[in-house]
Amino acid sequence: MALAFAGAGAPSALAGGRHPGRGHGHGHHHGWVTSTLRRMTLHEKVGQLFVQQVYGSDATTPDERNLPLYGVSTPAEVVQKYALGGVIYFAWTDSVENPEQIAGLSNGLQKAALTRRSKVRVPLTLSVDQEQGIVTRIGPPATQFPGSMALGAGRSAKDARTAAAITGQELRAMGLTTNFAPVCDTNVNPLNPVIGTRSFSSDPQLAAQLAAAQVHGYQDDGGVMSSAKHFPGHGDTATDSHVAFPVITHTRQEWEEIDAPPFEAAIAAGIDMVMTAHLAFPALDDSGDPATLSHPILTGLLREELGFEGVIVTDSLEMQGVRELYGDAEVAVRALLAGADQLLMSPALDDAFAAVLDAVGSGRIGRRDLDAKVRRILTMKAGRGLTDDVMVDPDALDRVVGTAEHLAAADAISERTTTLVRNEAGLLPLATDGADLLVTGYGVSTTATLAAALEEQGATTTVRQTGTSPTDADIAAAAAAAAGRDAVVVTTMKAWTDDQQRKLVAALRGTGVPVVVVAVRDPYDVAYLGEAETYLATYSYSPVAVTAAARVIAGAVSPTGKLPVDVPVAGDPDTVLYPFGFGLGY
Structure with missing residues (x-):
């Protein structure tokens, strides 16, 4: 599949002759790195080496949730106590309430x-999982x-x-400073x-093209570090590593053909x-060990075979998939x-920190190896x-975050992603002007957003x-x-896992009223919805995807x-029901 990068400013992942493992600009500031490393204590x-979550919406207000984990109460104290390399933000730690x-x-x-x-001043990496779509912090x-x-x-690739x-x-x-994205799993x-x-x-080739494009977008255009995940590939498992221990049964050749290309492209792009x-x-x-603990995979394969010279970061060590053994x-x-x-x-940061110090002291982790990691x-x-x-100006946020230009770009990109999979009765585009529509299915905010967007297209809606x-x-x-x-618009969210969502769609179809199904997550729902005649896939319940779907339903797009x-x-x-590349138009 040849999918060329479109537009100026979207070069091929291989352009520029960069060393495949070297991030952009990593040849600079060598003097600072060397002098800082020389003056750092072992602690x-x-x-x-540690990137941790901290509790609290600001750095200096005590939060008792920090005490059992770190023995101090404010986020600032956690950072200073451990000389942390980085902090990761989540809603559940109260880190991401609003831009200010x-x-x-x-x-x-x-x-x-x-x-x-x-004797040294080392800034933090401040990271988040802003993958967009279903993982949006x-x-x-x-x-x-x-x-x-x-x-x-x-x-x-230009849109990506x-x-x-x-x-x-x-x-x-x-x-x-850091976005843990793009996902490079096929x-x-x-x-x-x-x-x-x-x-x-x-x-894998489409995934590779878009992964490389996003590396350039995050790093070259956005100025943040990005992270290809989850190596060596998490795309062929029916097990969630958050709660269990998946096993990938691909052969080495299958890994090279299916799993490796997006990671190789990201590395070539300077991830x-x-x-x-x-x-x-x-x-x-x-050996039976997870990839996170595998020398053959992280060092032998990623470092030596693929030539990656950047930073290897583990997925969360709180996940059950790495804690079982x-x-x-x-x-x-x-x-x-x-x-x-x-x-x-x-x-268990205190225990882990002490264990690493002991491993260095005993020679189990060599001083040279430690210095190489820190370097x-x-x-x-x-x-x-x-x-x-690294300090930012809160007064400048409105000039960057959620600007009219950015929102318009998001709308336009989302419109180009909406996929019409079924339109057997020719129901779409729907004459929404003056139409009386029921909007039902998954999601309080999703159905409300969809209804509001359909009303913008002239419909009257009941949710x-x-x-x-x-x-x-x-x-x-x-x-x-x-x-x-006049019609029903019903949203499904992983209906392939839920009999009741499927019963809902069947019952709505049984009324004889025309039904439009909008799958707001997995496109696979269509295979489980029997004879549903009209089916759109948005791949996300993000409001920008849902409103784009409304414009498609109405024929505005x-x-x-x-x-x-x-x-x-x-x-x-x-057995394939709808093949890769399938999609209808008007």
Whole structure:
């Protein structure tokens, strides 16, 4: 498949003759890196290896949730106590309430890092999982995009780069320096519970093209570090590594053909970081250890064979997939011995920190190896400009975050991703002007957003939200509410996993009222919905995707998205119902 990068400013991943493992700008600031490394204490070097979550919306207000984990109460104290290499933000840690708060927290944490009593001043990496789509940590007013699989449906490397550039620029304006994206997993398993629409495609070449485009968007255009995840590939599993231990059964040749291309493309594009996967891959390492703890995979394959010279970061060490075989302290040491440079979210930081110090003291982790890890981390920070000025101006946020230009770009990109899979009765485009519509199905905010967008197209709407697993009473009420309407628009969200959502669609169809199904996550739902005649895929319940779908329904926009995956027959993964590349238009 030849998918050329479109437009100026969207070069090929291989352009420029960069060393395949070297991030942009990493040759600069060598003097700062060398002098800083020379003056760091052992404690400070080990601190650089850890990236942790901290609780609280600002750096200096005590939060008792920090005490059992770290023995101190404010985020600033956590940073200073451990000389942390980085902090990761989540909604559940109160880190991402709004742009002003995020900028204030970022400035406060950086101040804490830079004012430690020390001979060195090392800024933090401040990171987030802003993949967009179903993994979006920072909501509006930050610009929203429908996510990776939607970009795969749009088939535009230029759009993928633009989405990453806008996301990166807005993150950096809020003081965030690192986005743990793009997802480079090739989602070839429709039953995958953890990747799915977080992947660009089931086609490794399309995934590679878009991954490389996003590396350029995040790093070159957006000014943030990016991280290819989850190495060596999490796209063919029906097990969620957050709660269990997946095993990938691909052969070495299958890995080279299916899993490797997006990571190779990201490395060629100069990716700063690669994140490990908590899964076993016997064809690459038959020890039974997860890739995060595998020397053959992280050092032998990623470092030596693929030539990656940047920072290897683990996925969260709180995830069950990496905690089953060893204690939390030993996991930290083994990950570093395997080749990881940074440890993300150690669940027992005091124990892990002490274990790493002991391993260095005993020679289990060599001093030269430790210095090499810290040098990579410092080089990455310097190469992305963190040694220049990491403080951000809260008064400048409105000029970057959620601007009219950014929002318009997100709308246009989303419109190009919406995929019309079925239109057998020719119901679409729907004459919405003056139409009386029932909007039902998954999601309080999703159905409300969709209804409002349809009203902008001239419709009158009634909303009856039924959730992810509607009761029989919910289904009966929705069917009753459909009576006399001109049409019903019903949203599904992973209906392939829920009988009740499927019963809802069947009941609505049984009313005789025309029904439009909008799958707001997995495109695979269509295989489980029987004879549903009209079916749109948005790949995301992000408002920007849902409103784009409304414009497609109304005919204000013609659908141009193409399926970025094969959709198999329900219960028969080897038989394709709708092939990769399928998509209808008006």
